[in-house]
Amino acid sequence: MKDIILKAENISKQYRLGTVGTGSLVHDLNRWWHQIRGKEDPYLKIGDTNDRSTKAESDYVWALQDINFEIERGEVIGIIGKNGAGKSTLLKILSRVTAPTTGSIKFGGRVASLLEVGTGFNGEMTGRENIYLNGAILGMTKKEITSKLDEIIEFSGCQRYIDTPVKRYSSGMYVRLAFAVAAFLEPEILIIDEVLAVGDAEFQKKAIGKMQDISKSGGRTVLFVSHNMEAVKQLCSRGIVLEHGGVAFDGEISEAISLYLSKENFEQVLVNNTLFVGENCEISNTHMQAENNLVTNGDEILIKTQFKSIVDQNYSVILSVFRESILVFAATSFYHENPISGIGTFEIEFAIPKYLLNPGFHHCNISIVDGTGNFKQYLLVEEILSCNIIDDGFRRGNKYMKGWDGAVSPILRIKCTKCIC
Incomplete structure (x- = not known):
């Protein structure tokens, strides 16, 4: 037996647009005349849908409806x-x-x-x-x-x-x-x-x-x-x-x-061909691999960019991933076995494992820093890519799993050993 503490039935709210907010004396008299005759309010039949981005066609708008x-x-x-x-x-x-x-x-x-x-x-x-x-x-x-x-x-x-x-x-x-x-x-x-x-x-x-x-x-x-x-x-x-x-x-x-x-009308940017110029370096042709412009948490997410070095020195590329303005993680090429060194153009690829990121809106920053360890910054490009990661429903297929909390949900190597006492 449900213990209902609040019940809303057919709630609608209508407002009149313009300088007069709630109506006019003529409208009030018309409503009263319909009411005493047992008729429906004549102004309930008119009014626009509550969409602030469209031009009004009526003096009335339904802020809420049914x-x-x-x-x-x-x-x-x-x-x-x-x-x-x-x-x-x-x-x-x-x-x-x-x-x-x-x-x-x-x-x-x-x-x-x-x-x-x-x-x-x-x-x-x-x-x-x-x-x-x-x-x-x-x-x-x-x-x-x-x-x-x-x-x-x-x-x-x-x-x-x-x-x-x-x-x-x-x-x-x-x-x-x-x-x-x-x-x-x-x-x-x-x-x-x-x-x-x-x-x-x-x-x-x-x-x-x-x-x-x-x-x-x-x-x-x-x-x-x-x-x-x-x-x-x-x-x-x-x-x-x-x-x-x-x-x-x-x-x-x-x-x-x-x-x-x-x-939500998030600006989803899966491909960014803009050339970004920093101190003796450039970034261009940055993109996120996705099919049909959809990225799910069940995909391995590949982020690729072209980096051009103009002077002969060592560099590190840092990828920072944010979820709704909160930093989820940062990854760097500094520890990679093939460091970025010398003059030339390099293709950098970051692979984010599937089911690491939870559903939600994400964006990426890419920065270029000194690769010798002092991390002097030569270039920072904020929100170079962005996407809405969709839940593929796989993890919630089990009725005992109601969802995964946190910014990330990695699949860990878990070892369980029965003790012999």
Whole structure:
């Protein structure tokens, strides 16, 4: 028997474009006249799809259209999609900041949300006073809030400024305190938008750890929106992908992320014939071997480039591979048995073993350095190649393997010996 804590049925949200945001008196009167006669809202039949890249043909746009999903108690859901896909609008409806045009939402508990910096805070009140204010909004008694006060202040790291008006806080301090309030005042449903990105790396790690704790040990539900796919994959078990205001996918988080990355308009560069000139050296004709412009994690990935030396000396070529801006590894020709030496043109090939890289968007840097060991840099070409690595599904064919975490997933030589005692 499922324990459903949140159910969204046929949620749609319509906005009117232009200088007047919500409509006009004529439209309101027309809606009212249709309503008292038991007729359908006439403006529900018109409106463009939510696609920010296209020119509007109507005064109305559907920010969301026919959204349906159920969330069980204790689930951690990642809501992902491009800018303008409808993520923030959906969270505002779930947080009851705005009402849907059509549809209904059923809740099974209290909702706390952190949608933007300063949400629910009064700038003239101190941090301590805002903790009590937010607790009261959540329906907690003063005694309940007081019992959690020290934990909230300690987690936020704002002890020194807790009795200072929050209008003097930095955006990072705002988010720290707001998240601590939302997490520690024990709502049954916690909704977090991209706002956590304002905090520093240490706070983001701490916040993700706290969200994992409250979902696992506290049985509370978390809805998390972020463009940081590593954080989403680490925290969430299920993903909902929004596209043009509709649900494009609802299922296992790794599949959701792969779909999102494949739909993103990343600039995929598998061939780069540009000539890059450095100090006494050149790079040209760089390419990644791939069939039909698709690279899967089950392929051995070959990266080739032509290097030209103009002076007689030793060189090393360094390949750096990044996954969504995070360095995965760097490889160098320095330790190769045939060093690059002398004047001439050389073809350099790097072979990345299959199933080393996990699915996701990757790009490569190539740099030329001194080959004698002091690593003086002569040329650096950033993002010379880029590609979206697709999951071939082989590793997830086993139902007991839900995916492979981390930036890389090498196949190691593993030895297991039974001990004779």
